Each structure stands twice: as C-alpha cells, then as structure tokens.
Amino acid sequence: MRVALFALGGTISVSGGPGRDGGVPRLTGAEIATAVPGLAEAGMELDVRDVQAVPSASLTFAQVLDVVAAASSAVRNGALGVVVTQGTDTLEETAFLADLVWPHEAPLVFTGAMRKPTLAGADGPANVLAAVRVAASDRARSLGALVAVNDEIHAPRWVRKAHSTSTATFVSPNAGPVGHVVEGRVRIMAVPPRHEPLPLPAEPFAAARVALHCVTFDDDAALLGTAADTCDGLVVAGFGVGHVPSALAPVLGTLAERMPVVLTSRTGSGSVLRNAYSAAGSETDLQRRGLINGGMLDPYKARVLLRLLLATGAGSEEMAAAFVRHG
Template sequence: MRERALGVVLLALGGTISVPGQARGARLSGAEITAAVPGLAELGVPLEVRDVHAVPGGSLTFAQVLDVVADASRAVAEGADGVVVTQGTDTLEETAFLADLVWPHDAPFVLTGAMRQPAMAGADGPANVLAAVRVAAAREARGAGALVVLNDEVHAARWVRKTHSTNPAAFASPSAGPLGHVVEGRVRMLLTPPRHEPLPADVDRERLETARVALHVVTLDDDGARLDGLEATHRGLVVAGFGVGHVPDVLAPRLGALAAHLPVVLTSRTGSGSVLRHTYEAPGSETDLRRRGLIDGGFLDPYKARVLLRLLLATGAGRDGIAEAFALRG
C-alpha cells in the first residue's frame, strides 16, 4: 500500500543556483534556495528539501549521480509524487541522461539549475525552481522519465543540450524541440518521449570506476596519433566525427584497429541530427567505418553516447549488447 504522498522532494546539489556571491566557498542550502522563490509556498504542493553532494556540476561523478538517483527512488518509494534536483548546468545534459537511463518510476525526475547567480540582476534560479516543482507535481509529466526544466521549457533528457555559455535560454533540444512548456503556472506537455526498459541502477562501483570511455573529437588533418595505446588504458571510445559521421581517410584504419579490441561508437560533432549508415562509400565515410566495426550512435550526441557506453560497460554488456542498446536508444 502506498504511503502518504510527500508531494515533491527537492534534492539540492551545488552549482550557480547555490552561489550567493563572491565569498569563496559559500553555498546556499536547498532551504535557502527555495526560500527565495516567489510563489512557491502558494503552490499548494508539499515540498521536502534535502541537501546532497555540495559540488559544482563540473565536479560531479557518475557514482554521485547514481547516488542521487537512488535517493530520488527512495523518496518515490516513500510516497513522493515527483523529485526535483538542483545542480550546476555545466554537466546537466549528461547527468539528466544518466538518470533517465536508469529511472524506473512514472514519477517525474526533474533537473534544473541557473545560468545567473542569485545576487545577479535577472537571476533565473527562482523561476526555474518554481517551474521545476510545478512539473514534478504535474500528472501530465508522469511517465516521461528524466526531464530538464529551465526558462519555462520542459526538455527530455534524451534530447536536451546546453547550447550557450551564458544565456539564460541556454538549454534547447535541437533535434526534437521541447516536450512542453509552463504557461501561466500550468504544465502543458505537447509530446511524449519514448520510454525503454531502464538499465540497472545498482552498478558495481569498482566496475564503474574501471569502465573508462574516451571521447575523440575529429578535427581537420586529424591522423589519430593521440589514440595510440588507447586500448590499454580505456574500455571504450566515442568518436565525434564530421557531419554525418565522417573522418579523414588516414584515421579510418586506426579506428578500425581499435574497434577490434574495444567498442568504438560513431557520433556527429555537429550538435544535432543523426550519423548516417550507408549513404557515402569513400574511405573514412560512415559506410567504411561501419565495415571496420564501429557502432552506429544514431542521434545520440558524443556526450550522451559516452554516458550510455560507460554505463553499459559497467553493467557487463558485451559488444553485441552494446550495439543493440545503441540501435534502440540512438
């Protein structure tokens, strides 16, 4: 029998949303963050605030994110209708996707943050928290997995990208657009993202630590020299290729040799769109690279592909299982 609903549980990490000013090391608690949100108390949504992992977004680890997901899962088991996580925006697109891959509940898992510190003119944190709590409590958002809510937009973790270094409207979903919006306090979900069976969340931490995945961004006149010996130090590689998934012809044999020893996933460095499978035939093309054993990353951008590959390796997936997972989720 389900226990009494807690409403929404907010898990506060670090990041810009928690930086009060110029004082070195200062950080706002979750209670202080929520106390500064106009209209939050009038929502009629019970809110329980818990502080976890007081670190900037850029210092978060896979293990810490999985710990947060476990905390959120326990909150739902205790009766919470939804969970909000506040964190730094530097890695928000990656942490959201990691959470989405393992989140097993219908209850919304909502991540938010801020682009401007609380003391700055036009600070966006309070509005983002208010919108995130609305979404976490909304029946319309149930079953959508992990969501990113900023600037009154609701984005699927699968698609969202940080597209600007400073703009409050930095987050977008270039390949799909937002799933919904918060309008006059009402959550309007326009699209429903596809959901897949969640991957195991109880990953062995030692295996997670050793499941190192490299990311190589292909550049002009790239001969891949810095990839030498990678198979001895890493268990996987994500390649961010040109355009639809191309690399210089001289680089193709190096990638093929690596693919014989570890999973190598091909993605695009462009920021939106899919790599192709069989349109071009030249050396270094997507067709050539697939023949050499590279795995098609589909629509997944390089950062999210790295998250998926590392999680798969940590859960013991072999090459065939990895290829199947990318075919399903890419």
C-alpha cells in the first residue's frame, strides 16, 4: 500500500530554536516520517515529498491549490491516499479549501502538531501515524478531505482550532469528530456530506479580495466605508444568530448592491437564522437587503468559499446556491 506524504512547514517540522542566521532549523518530510514509531510496521510504503516549508500563517490560496494539484497527480499515479503535514494556525481553512475542490475517492488527510519534535510529549508522530492510517483506509474513501489529529478524524467543514496551545485544540462544535483511530483501526462514526467539487480558478486569487468584518459592541460603519472600493466581497461575522447594530444595516445593504456580502455568526458554533427576527439589523432584515445567509459556516470558512467562488467567476445565484449546499 502506498501513501503520498506532502510535508509543508509548521510546528511539526521545527527542530530547534532560531539559528545564527535567524532561520529556523526544519525537519524534512523523510525525517518527520522516520521519527514516527510504528510507521514502518504498519505495512505502508510512503512517497514523501517536501513542499513550501513555511509557517501556515504565510500560506496562500495558490500554494494550497498547488499542493492539491500535486496530491491529485499522486492519486492518479497509484497512491491510495495523501497526507499533508502543515502548521496548525490555518489548517482548518486550508483543509476546507482542499475539500471544496478535491475530486477523488482517495482520502486527502491534513495533520500537524502543537508541540515541537524537541519537546516532551510531542504530538506530531502520533498525528502522522493516524493520518497515514486514515489515508490508506477503505473506510475513509469517498469522504473527501479530512483532518486527523489526536486520534480523531474531523470533516474540514466543521473543524476549528479552539485552543492556542492544547494538543486537543481541534474540535468540531456542530458535529463532533466523524471518526476515530483506535488501536490502529480507522472507525468512521458519521459520514460527512459530499458535493460536486467546485471548479478551480483560472485567474490568480489576488484578483478576488474578500474582507472579513467582525461586528462588535457599539460598532459603527466607519470601518466599512471603503470596503466596496478595495474588496470584491465581504463576510460579516454578526452577533448571535446573525444580527448587527441597526446603524450598520443600511451600509451593509448598500455594499450588497455592489458586491456579495455573506452573513455569518461570530459565536463559533450554531447557524445564522433566516426568519426568526425582523428588527432593523436582524437576519431577516439583512437578507432582505441582499446579504447571503452563510448558514452554519463560520466566518473563516465562509471567506474561503466566497473567495473561491469569486475567483471562478460564479454569479450571484451560483453563490447563493453554494452557500446553501456548503453552509
């Protein structure tokens, strides 16, 4: 059985502190794999490749899609599945982007680490072993992209990094893990919904700029004044079920006449509602003004989806339908 492993940067690869030249010593993909106890006995051949050795905070949409393209090539060349190791800072977003466009039955599994390999209790080796097992498992086929950490398997649509340092940082508040790795066995407890992959953009992502505005107590419209002049789309992280101060409602309505504006909740779990409240600034009022309901997508995932849709030239009806499907 052959699994492809693509190693990016991140904590899982950091082998020490800053060097004399200011650079950070990093492990190669082969070195990461060699340090995994039990991997050699698992009966899987690894095709290890090093790509984009940068912190995940510096990853771009284009770089992630390049990795997806390389992963697709590996599957076409016979890999049962693919593992991507990267930093955890943006893993919830990169995995979601990959899931939106991944066309194969073979699993594409993202993993990382919260503790450096040099620290006591480093979690990288266990996460890599679990991810490789998931990538090679028949049970994970046709589930799209997945996240394997802490012996849990999460769907990118739901997963969030919820703690800055804990090794149990990744959770799926709305759904829970879709599976677990137990004594080396992959157990899928719930099958995440799958949709037709979205098309890949022909134009550079730089041509699709999407802002994210988190609504706060006593917020006003000043920060939104130039959005239409500098951005192609906007995601609003509203209060609770999708509310904003009444003073923001007409400003957002005007913006929605010029570009797509997606309404989400800043709470971290739960859904934006559709017609429970009707006051100015409520979800009903904002939708009447043209905002797109983001459903259960958190603001960060909504921004990924909106930017991909803009980059592929989707029209307003296509965008609304995409958020119904994925939200």
